[in-house]
Amino acid sequence: MTKHNWLVTDAEDIPRIVQEAFYVATTGRPGPVLIDFPKDIANAQMTWHFDDEVDLPGYKVLGAPDPAAIKAAVELLRDARRPVLYVGGGVLKADATTALRQLVEETNIPVVTTLMARGAFPDSDSHCLGMPGMHGTYTAVTAMQRADLLVALGSRFDDRVTGKVSAFAPFAKVVHLDIDKAEIGKVRRPDVPIAADCRLGIEALVAAVVEQRQRNASFFSRERLSEWWAELDSWREQFPLFYEEEGEPGFVKPQYVIEQLRDATPDDTILVAGVGQHQMWAAQHWRFEHPRTWVNSGGLGTMGFAVPAALGAKVGRPEQMVWAVDGDGCFQMTAQELITATVERIPVKIAILNNSYLGMVRQWQHMFYEERYSEVYLSPDVPNYVGWAESMGCVGIRVSAPEEVRPAIEKANAVDDRPVVIDFRIDAKEHVFPMVAAGASNDDIVVHPKLAQR
Amino acid sequence: MTDTYPHHLFSLRVENKSGVLVRVAGLFARRGFNIVSLAVAPTDDERFSRMSLVVDAESAPLHQVRDQLDKLVNVVEITEIEPSTAYQVELALLSVKNDSSRSLFDVISAHGGAVVDECPSSVVVKLDAHPNEIDAFIRALEPFGIIDLQRTGRITMTPS
Numbered sequence: 001m002t003k004h005n006w007l008v009t010d011a012e013d014i015p016r017i018v019q020e021a022f023y024v025a026t027t028g029r030p031g032p033v034l035i036d037f038p039k040d041i042a043n044a045q046m047t048w049h050f051d052d053e054v055d056l057p058g059y060k061v062l063g064a065p066d067p068a069a070i071k072a073a074v075e076l077l078r079d080a081r082r083p084v085l086y087v088g089g090g091v092l093k094a095d096a097t098t099a100l101r102q103l104v105e106e107t108n109i110p111v112v113t114t115l116m117a118r119g120a121f122p123d124s125d126s127h128c129l130g131m132p133g134m135h136g137t138y139t140a141v142t143a144m145q146r147a148d149l150l151v152a153l154g155s156r157f158d159d160r161v162t163g164k165v166s167a168f169a170p171f172a173k174v175v176h177l178d179i180d181k182a183e184i185g186k187v188r189r190p191d192v193p194i195a196a197d198c199r200l201g202i203e204a205l206v207a208a209v210v211e212q213r214q215r216n217a218s219f220f221s222r223e224r225l226s227e228w229w230a231e232l233d234s235w236r237e238q239f240p241l242f243y244e245e246e247g248e249p250g251f252v253k254p255q256y257v258i259e260q261l262r263d264a265t266p267d268d269t270i271l272v273a274g275v276g277q278h279q280m281w282a283a284q285h286w287r288f289e290h291p292r293t294w295v296n297s298g299g300l301g302t303m304g305f306a307v308p309a310a311l312g313a314k315v316g317r318p319e320q321m322v323w324a325v326d327g328d329g330c331f332q333m334t335a336q337e338l339i340t341a342t343v344e345r346i347p348v349k350i351a352i353l354n355n356s357y358l359g360m361v362r363q364w365q366h367m368f369y370e371e372r373y374s375e376v377y378l379s380p381d382v383p384n385y386v387g388w389a390e391s392m393g394c395v396g397i398r399v400s401a402p403e404e405v406r407p408a409i410e411k412a413n414a415v416d417d418r419p420v421v422i423d424f425r426i427d428a429k430e431h432v433f434p435m436v437a438a439g440a441s442n443d444d445i446v447v448h449p450k451l452a453q454r
Numbered sequence: 455m456t457d458t459y460p461h462h463l464f465s466l467r468v469e470n471k472s473g474v475l476v477r478v479a480g481l482f483a484r485r486g487f488n489i490v491s492l493a494v495a496p497t498d499d500e501r502f503s504r505m506s507l508v509v510d511a512e513s514a515p516l517h518q519v520r521d522q523l524d525k526l527v528n529v530v531e532i533t534e535i536e537p538s539t540a541y542q543v544e545l546a547l548l549s550v551k552n553d554s555s556r557s558l559f560d561v562i563s564a565h566g567g568a569v570v571d572e573c574p575s576s577v578v579v580k581l582d583a584h585p586n587e588i589d590a591f592i593r594a595l596e597p598f599g600i601i602d603l604q605r606t607g608r609i610t611m612t613p614s
Contacts, residue, residue, distance in 0.1 A: 004527045058530040182521035
């Protein structure tokens, strides 16, 4: 699970190891590290000292890209007629979002932002096609399938993005920029590998594009992609994110809750999610405008992540509003952290999308296991979420009708001295669409049944 | 001399610290790469050890093995060695039933082996040679009855 770890066997090593640990955790491809302090070491006496520099002869941090690779990449970018920028979380980690916007401005190439990259490029920009993958937008998924060039920037061809790998982006040449060499070629062999820091790599691409255009003004003309954009726009028109607004009485639509949350909160609100349907609805229906406003566990798939992560986000960014969207299953795993939130005065806000099920597992059992529901039913009323929240010192609100959604959110937004929990009652029959079944080709993306009928 | 099975040969310079071997072995276990042989010993610089590693090529794409090893913080340098050109040697010790026959000692000397210890019931034989020659030596001694066998794993070096 860790990028590296240390076992301390001599207390004299503690300063060196702590210094090394922070260095390894924060440089290169950042990642968690662990220091194991045995009890006898923790009790030992030593004289503290700091070494001048970290000496890790086997640890290499990549920097600027190879100019030859940038030249090869920019020629592919120039000649492509159906290109897509496949943006992953590495763009955020490398603080490369400004460079990415420049690249898009210079090249007019559409962008897809993976689950880890939501916010790396603004959803409001017309170049953004949304999230790719198993529950991505039809346009983002299909753009990659039809692309003649994928430019992977800090992304890793995860199976939730590619679907069946042999059928993924079959017409595309691939440029893969990543700081971790082991990711390049792991899943898909790139035509142009660029092992480098993502920000330095994208900046070099921008410079190379500008240089190409100076050489020949017709290069990177906007018209070169006009057919591609016409096609993308027609997909966006035909297959938008869709849900039925009318629902069963006593319930609210989860997508509507996310939309209302999005519209009732400040632009720079930090959104946190657990794992499951609620996470996908949040990733789909929120509008991400700023880097580092989306916190989720991504490929680690950590149920229960939302509540403690929200606390961390609020402590780190006290001036920003922090909302966690959570499922009832996830909430039950880590809700007790709200006691800490109350005691330490960390005013986070939690929206439970409560469908009394482990909803994503239920969705799979519905779609792929002939409705043999097994070990997925929870209860809508036990625990009593409002009572539980109140017992932990939070404000608790229950919402079971659409007209109650906005007032509840506004009430929660007005509370700044304690955490708030809203128990939104949603219908367990609601599925996440679009969907690519596990192991299926992305060509076989399933949109909402009502949308398919149109 | 060519090998009978496809493999990758790596010579690693690693930090001479406890736990490094388990990191390398753990990486191979997690990724499902099969280690054919592994030899580790300190180098002339006490900060580093040299690991000679033979990996089953069918279980592991070359660049994946190399890049994953490179990610380990304690691995300082990785050299890929071309098996057909590199000097490769391995040491084997065998304990063989001693029938005091002429032919046993003929086989040992024909393969360049040496008797290093002897008692009425068995002899201890050593051979340092290319791993394939050791394979052949073992096959030749099998009819006499091998009691025990130990191989070091291959080490390699190229002029640099």
